[in-house]
Amino acid sequence: MKSVDSITPFIDLFWQQCEATPDRVAVVQDDCSWTYRELLSQSCHVADSLRTAGVQPGERVGVCVDRSPIAIASMLGIHLAGAAFVPLDPEYPAERLRFMLDDAKIKTLIGHARYRSLFDANDSTTSSTNSGATLKWVDASDLIRDGISPSFPVRENYFKLTGEQLAYVMYTSGSTGNPKGVLINHAALTTYCEADMEVYRLHADDRTLQFSTLTFDIAIEEIFPPLLCGSCVVVRPLERANSANELSHLIDTLQITAVHLATAYWHQWVDLMVATDSQVPSSLRLMVVTGEKVSVDHYQRWQTICDHDVLWCNAYGPTEATVTATVFVPEADFSAANMPIGKPLPGYSAAIFDKDLNEVAVGETGQLFIGGPALADGYLNRPELTQAAFIERKDSDGETQRWYRTGDIARWMDDGNIDFGGRVDHQIKLGSYRIEPGEIEAALTSISEVKEALVTAETLDGQTTLLAHIGLGADALSANSIDKEASNELTATAAKIAKQLREKLPPYMVPTRFVFVEHFPKTINGKIDRENLPDSSHAVVAREESLVAPQSELQKQLCEIWSSVLQVPQIGIDDDFFLLGGSSLLVTQVVARLKNQLGLELPVRDFFANPTIELAARHIQAMLGDESKTADEATAAIQSQRDRLPVMEAFFLPSGSHDLFAVHYSPPSRQTRRNRAVVLCHAYGHEYARSYRNLQQLAVHLAQQGFDVLRFDYAGTGNSHGNALEASPHVMMKNIRDVSNWMRQRHELDSVSLIGIRLGATLAACSAATGIDQQLLWDPVVCGETFLQSLDELHSETLSNEMRFARPRQSSSIDQAYGTRLNHVIRRQLSQLKLNLSDSQDDPATTLLLSRDYVVPGIDAPQSLINGSVIQMDDEIGWDRPELNESAFSSPGAIRHITKLLVDESDAGCAIEVQS
Known part of the structure; x- marks a missing residue:
């Protein structure tokens, strides 16, 4: 067996792979694609940035980022800086995150800006941990390099690691009431990766889906081994797919060859494929299932829907043995x-x-132990746990070997395989998580109403959930016997306790069903008598709202499906699926039953957007019932009114590799056409929706005054081809230039006037479009960073607006501001955007049009922005007022001023009579 210090660290093997295949694609997500050379360059840039920030070899660096290429580069860069990474889940409660920061003595943290508030930032650069140490924040978006150096990085410029040094710390549930950090060194990581590549037959043409959250060690399996064989890691897209079977859709569209799934998720995926009469995607060649006991029935169902060769593997391994320790490959x-x-x-x-x-x-049963160089060093700051779990034992040759005590019961089979028999202790396997009930119980007893607590697993119809027994004391239960049906008072108590738990524990560790007693029964030696506790038939659900019965037949059907899936006896139409214990795994089960019972293929994404019975029923009715309606009445108009309207032509206009949706407003047939074209530059995000109708009215009005007017959508927005992540400021400025040139050449004009509103005004002023003799800037964005902060604040306020939502909504993992989807490129470019109105003689005449409540932070007088004219209007719009941020507005004052400015300028030139 190799010694730890003789094993080459992963980062050195990765560097060698980059030198061997620099131009192969290493990681992909949406429209972001990095080669091995680019990933190495990005990783080195992360290492350089960390060293500049003061990170020393041997330190532990926190990583609080979503699945993304920069997440991968961050982990690799941390290694190149000689440090170890510690994944931190932004879905964890702030209290749990603060404990992990303090426990791991994290001084530096790489994170997305939207997660900064989780770490109690006191100013723009630092925050304090529980230990009083200063936490240095490194924004993940700032770590992205715009380009790579033409010269290949030099390995000697970065820290030289050894096998015994720490690679990462992975936190798992702890029996003492707090999570415990598992210490994985570089030798263990390399040992695992090399074994993974051999057993799963990884090769350079593989495309592995990075599907798991980074705080679960399946992510290690998805990322690190593929990078040692020159293959591609495909990170799960930011946006959910519009498909009933989202995973199959991802595998098909992204041509995934290798997938690693938690057992529970794989079970649900198989059921969904069976329900939707679909086959295993043809590109898939490797399917690894891990985390808990696999259902043989599901494997046999898999065989019926898999019509090509797939290497199917049942993997087992605790975090303490670095991801996976054993693998079984069954016969067909x-x-x-x-x-x-x-x-x-x-x-x-x-x-x-x-x-x-x-x-x-x-054939005999005993406890399973794992050995070898892939074992963890132990638990961080837990010497007593390390001593109990990691033992040294002399073998028959007298040599001492280190073993990890898994706590699992097992036996050897005649063919040399291991048969799994369950847990020795009370540890719970929920999905792919190992949960120590003691941690939940400690959180429960910290709540003032709870005197005693015991958490167990309950399995009904193959679905495992958490059941909490709560001792409230005689006074609390004086009016409620446990033999009676649970009252509304106990339901409210359960909801109150669950809400407090969500502030302390991750969502998967919060029980959804509670059994209340006065005191726990005890054995003669004073221990809890588990056998005599009330069973789950006495449980109440942690429901925050009083139950509202279903009204329609569809609502009743949905309630029955939810009740069966969630194992909750009564469902109300206002109940939130996820607060009742629902998960993404169970969503797929609901979708499968909708297919079987209603013949309806509901996209998973649509379910997440409609998490109550009432919302789901309304959405399904819209899907089924509105397709036969026509728009004849809406399109009818009186002929005399048509004569006054401009001639409108919708088409796609080329701009680089994009096709922009555009609408050209030609003057009405009886109107004199002016020798002037006008291009309208829209706002961005929710401000686009707010101002759309007003600019549409403006376009009609200007066309009626004889101007040729063009409205267009930026690349990837509105009806233009592409997606929102393509709409970076640089791309939008190119769109403005291309549209302006098209208008000038199409109508053989010498000049074009630009009218921009909000961000559209800023982009128009910065675009440097040629042939522009006049630009009207309406409430322009002066500072991109301030604009982003405003969007993020509106986004947060809207999600937590209880007037709009019955309960505050949690922000999703997608990087988004209010009304738009972002990525690090767009955020960086937006944050750097500044309104710069120079006083060059070659610049077009510029006029600022400012609404009554227009305010620029840090600037007392907007007139100081420009040496040209400023028009102060009476219209009040309220761009930053939450109560108005979804309301369309009308600005007759702006239309009046803009028309006068354009007409006065145009009257200096000649007019061309339109020929009939």
């Missing part, structure tokens, strides 16, 4: 009652000992 006709967990990976060893640490015979 496998039909045994239990799915084995297989044999140890290369470089790993396994043993089954009795209570005296003697090896048991084949």
